[in-house]
Amino acid sequence: APEECVVVEDAAAGVMAGLAAGCKVIAVNAPDDTPGIENVDFELTTLEVLLVESNEQGVTVSLR
Incomplete structure (x- = not known):
């Protein structure tokens, strides 16, 4: 089920697709003008803080 999935993306198209699918979305260095960027669950500047x-x-x- 999409609501149980996490999308980690740096591209605008990937962020938009994750949001459209109903997934949790973590945007990493995604462009500020990405449509829907205000709806992502987290905005990160590096993957170094992400713990899987x-x-x-x-x-x-989770975040470190």
Whole structure:
């Protein structure tokens, strides 16, 4: 289900697609003029702060 997915994107088209699909969206250095950028869940300037871990529930995505 899309609401259980996380999209990590730097391209405007990817951010827009993730939002349209109903996913959680993390924009990384996406252009400021990306349509819908104000609706993303997080805006990051680097992937270094993103922590992705596998666990018994599946995958956890968090910020360091």
